[in-house]
Amino acid sequence: MNRAIVEFTALSLVVLGCWVLSRLSHRQAAEPDGGYPARREFDFDLGSMWKSVVHWTTTTNHREIGTLYIIFGTFAALWGGIEAMMMRTELLTPNASIWSTETYNALFTSHGITMLFFFVTPVFFGIANYFLPILIGADDMAFPRLNAIGFWLLPPSLLLVRGGLPSQVIGQFLRLFDVHGPLFQFFWTLRDPELGWTLYTPLSTQSSNPQIDFLLLGLHLSGIATTLGAINFIVTILYERAEDVGFDSLDIFCWNLLVTSGIIIFAFPLLGSAAIMLLFDRVLGTTFYAPQGGGALLWQHLFWFFGHPEVYIIFLPATGLMSFILPKFAGRKLFGFKFIVYSTMGIGVLSFGVWAHHMFTTGIDPRLRASFMAVSIAIAVPSAIKVFNWITTIWSGRVRLTAPMVLCIGSIGTFVVGGVTGVFLAVIPVDIVLHGTYYVVGHFHLILMGIIPFMMVAASYYWYPILTGRMYDRQLALFQSLLLVVGSVVTFGTLVIMGLLGLPRRFAIYPAEFASYQRIATIGAYLLGISVLLWLYNMLWSYWNGTPVKTADVWGLKRTHQFTREWQWFERRLEEKYGIEPTEPEITRPAATSVPGEGSPNILVGVEPLINTIPRIAGAAAIGGFIGTMLMSGVLFTATVLGVFDLVSFSDLAGFVGEQGVVIGYLLFLIGGMTTWALLFAVLAEYLPGGPRIITGLAFATIISVGFGLAFYTGQTGLHLLAYAVFVLIAHWFYGFGLSATFEYLSERWEVA
Numbered sequence: 214m215n216r217a218i219v220e221f222t223a224l225s226l227v228v229l230g231c232w233v234l235s236r237l238s239h240r241q242a243a244e245p246d247g248g249y250p251a252r253r254e255f256d257f258d259l260g261s262m263w264k265s266v267v268h269w270t271t272t273t274n275h276r277e278i279g280t281l282y283i284i285f286g287t288f289a290a291l292w293g294g295i296e297a298m299m300m301r302t303e304l305l306t307p308n309a310s311i312w313s314t315e316t317y318n319a320l321f322t323s324h325g326i327t328m329l330f331f332f333v334t335p336v337f338f339g340i341a342n343y344f345l346p347i348l349i350g351a352d353d354m355a356f357p358r359l360n361a362i363g364f365w366l367l368p369p370s371l372l373l374v375r376g377g378l379p380s381q382v383i384g385q386f387l388r389l390f391d392v393h394g395p396l397f398q399f400f401w402t403l404r405d406p407e408l409g410w411t412l413y414t415p416l417s418t419q420s421s422n423p424q425i426d427f428l429l430l431g432l433h434l435s436g437i438a439t440t441l442g443a444i445n446f447i448v449t450i451l452y453e454r455a456e457d458v459g460f461d462s463l464d465i466f467c468w469n470l471l472v473t474s475g476i477i478i479f480a481f482p483l484l485g486s487a488a489i490m491l492l493f494d495r496v497l498g499t500t501f502y503a504p505q506g507g508g509a510l511l512w513q514h515l516f517w518f519f520g521h522p523e524v525y526i527i528f529l530p531a532t533g534l535m536s537f538i539l540p541k542f543a544g545r546k547l548f549g550f551k552f553i554v555y556s557t558m559g560i561g562v563l564s565f566g567v568w569a570h571h572m573f574t575t576g577i578d579p580r581l582r583a584s585f586m587a588v589s590i591a592i593a594v595p596s597a598i599k600v601f602n603w604i605t606t607i608w609s610g611r612v613r614l615t616a617p618m619v620l621c622i623g624s625i626g627t628f629v630v631g632g633v634t635g636v637f638l639a640v641i642p643v644d645i646v647l648h649g650t651y652y653v654v655g656h657f658h659l660i661l662m663g664i665i666p667f668m669m670v671a672a673s674y675y676w677y678p679i680l681t682g683r684m685y686d687r688q689l690a691l692f693q694s695l696l697l698v699v700g701s702v703v704t705f706g707t708l709v710i711m712g713l714l715g716l717p718r719r720f721a722i723y724p725a726e727f728a729s730y731q732r733i734a735t736i737g738a739y740l741l742g743i744s745v746l747l748w749l750y751n752m753l754w755s756y757w758n759g760t761p762v763k764t765a766d767v768w769g770l771k772r773t774h775q776f777t778r779e780w781q782w783f784e785r786r787l788e789e790k791y792g793i794e795p796t797e798p799e800i801t802r803p804a805a806t807s808v809p810g811e812g813s814p815n816i817l818v819g820v821e822p823l824i825n826t827i828p829r830i831a832g833a834a835a836i837g838g839f840i841g842t843m844l845m846s847g848v849l850f851t852a853t854v855l856g857v858f859d860l861v862s863f864s865d866l867a868g869f870v871g872e873q874g875v876v877i878g879y880l881l882f883l884i885g886g887m888t889t890w891a892l893l894f895a896v897l898a899e900y901l902p903g904g905p906r907i908i909t910g911l912a913f914a915t916i917i918s919v920g921f922g923l924a925f926y927t928g929q930t931g932l933h934l935l936a937y938a939v940f941v942l943i944a945h946w947f948y949g950f951g952l953s954a955t956f957e958y959l960s961e962r963w964e965v966a
């Protein structure tokens with residue numbers, strides 16, 4: 214099939230569908246009721262259309278620019294999403310029967326680039342533009358015009374990066390009319406590149422497709438746009454806060470944006486420089502990445518020095534949204550606010566020190582490799598702190614299962630598996646086996662899909678009343694959220710399994726025995742696609758037909774004193790515009806207390822004594838970790854003797870680290886077990902919720918075992934598989950038990966923790 218035409222048609226159909234839907238829903242739109250006006254009619258006379266074009270292209274209002282960003286990002290998401298569906302359709306059969314292998318290569322390249330640069334960052338910038346000034350009590354961004362420029366650089370950069378597809382469509386169109394000559398040739402030579410989103414040299418220097426040059430320029434331009442935006446956020450947060458917003462009372466979403474913007478400032482200029490050097494190699498004959506210059510490894514170092522921070526650039530705003538939204542529906546304050554801020558900053562710094570974990574298999578010096586392994590594992594600690602704080606926030610809260618909350622919980626689940634698989638990839642021996650397989654694709658999609666769009670959708674529901682003054686269809690939203698979670702787990706969980714079974718990534722053709730797995734993944738992907746369309750439908754339809762909100766306290770946030778600034782702003786607006794009076798709930802309860810069982814323990818009290826006791830309790834924690842790890846090893850050895858756990862391949866893996874592989878591997882395992890989790894436990898021990906610490910320990914161990922089980926799965930089936938899973942679980946329970954029991958015991962005798 215002709216890919217360009219199919220893709221172009223599908224995208225046009227979705228966009229057209231949105232337009233038709235908005236026309237239809239507007240025709241049926243509810244009559245005005247009382248003080249609440251119906252939406253304005255679409256005006257079709259040229260004069261007013263021109264006026265609104267001028268208005269929207271010249272606006273410097275942060276909320277309007279935010280809206281533009283969100284619409285642009287949604288469009289890019291649909292484009293990239295259609296490509297994802299096309300790839301999964303191709304993978305239904307083991308041979309390349311629907312698209313050619315070249316087309317498949319082009320599809321995964323443009324899918325990745327579109328999603329990372331034109332969907333995720335713009336949508337987060339949109340949300341930030343809309344809400345950041347409101348959340349910090351500013352009138353607008355610090356540099357409104359720079360803000361507008363930052364946005365308007367994006368459409369041309371998208372066109373430069375994705376020019377291959379439109380030009381191919383135009384070329385085919387011209388051919389219909391039998392046009393020849395240089396114009397025709399021009400459109401015919403540009404094609405979507407087939408490089409992968411990492412643009413690895415020497416492929417990217419040698420490929421003759423001129424579209425790659427445009428792509429590099431476009432990436433450069435989008436980098437400039439992103440950097441401008443980041444500077445604006447930083448200055449706005451530093452200088453435009455209202456008098457009563459100090460850094461201690463800056464909300465968690467803005468904190469995350471601040472750190473993200475900081476990372477952007479260091480990461481994107483680097484990408485820009487590296488891309489320009491690549492462009493020079495291609496068109497001016499320089500030799501930056503040629504063997505006589507820096508070689509192909511230079512590109513990889515430069516690219517990943519940008520690339521790893523980039524994954525956090527797109528991940529941190531999502532965690533910010535989670536930390537912001539989750540407490541509202543858990544009915545209690547965010548647990549461990551300070552620790553979440555610290556962990557965010559920690560990630561910001563560490564993210565620049567781990568890039569070479571993407572290059573473990575390139576033959577860099579083993580001693581260098583080992584240090585990158587250590588830092589990569591260390592970066593999991595701040596990520597884990599976030600997860601524990603979220604779980605703990607839910608733990609003794611009173612959860613309301615609205616659509617945003619379903620997405621928050623689903624996100625935590627997918628992030629845990631995504632994060633733990635990441636930790637395993639950070640271990641050199643495991644990475645050597647799994648690098649280049651679907652396992653990696655599963656790892657990053659569980660995070661990229663399982664927290665970023667989840668949180669964007671959650672935010673779109675949570676703030677829908679502020680954005681539109683109406684409520685979305687809640688039933689549909691609940692269904693859509695569930696479908697999104699299920700679709701992601703099915704799709705990307707299957708990818709992890711296929712990777713463990715050894716299927717290499719980035720091939721259109723694959724061995725036939727994987728066909729049924731691929732089909733399951735594709736079905737999951739279609740569920741995702743349907744879920745996205747349902748979301749789009751809900752957003753558009755409810756814009757015209759949703760029930761108008763009658764109070765600003767849509768979510769009952771006043772009850773738990775969580776009626777944050779953006780809602781207060783909304784309340785004032787409702788009163789000014791429609792005369793809707795503020796409401797007060799009958800009963801309120803504290804969102805945080807230190808009384809057990811009532812609200813949350815307040816971590817802000819007593820940070821200092823905690824820090825003083827850390828050295829003392831760390832020792833106790835290490836003992837617990839040692840006992841636990843010993844017990845865990847015992848269970849795993851038993852499982853080996855029974856033949857359900859494959860110790861041989863497990864210890865073979867350790868051999869990759871160095872000569873004394875097995876011993877070093879085991880020592881690493883032991884020391885890791887004794888310190889990492891034990892320290893986490895020690896730091897949080899005082900605040901661990903839910904009654905006995907032992908239950909908490911077991912619960913956390915259960916969570917960790919999922920990732921472990923997946924990572925060290927060696928192909929067991931049937932009863933063996935069951936036994937394997939049971940042993941992994943028991944081993945981790947022993948670990949959790951050893952750790953928490955030691956704590957429980959010591960806390961009575963020594964008053965540790």
Ligand code: HEM
Pocket residue numbers: 411524525527528570571589590592593596632633635636637638639640644647648649653656657660661
């Ligand atoms: C919890 C800490 C994390 C660790 C230790 C970790 C570790 C790793 C490692 C070692 C790889 C390289 C695998 C290989 O190519 O063989 C990798 C790949 C990747 N990770 Fe993570 N990761 C973590 C979190 C994240 C997060 C939060 C994101 C995104 C938001 C992410 C996105 C990616 C992406 C996109 C790739 C694949 C890049 C590519 O080859 O195309 N990771 N991760």
Ligand SMILES: [Cu+2]
Pocket residue numbers: 520521524567568570571
């Ligand atoms: Cu990385």
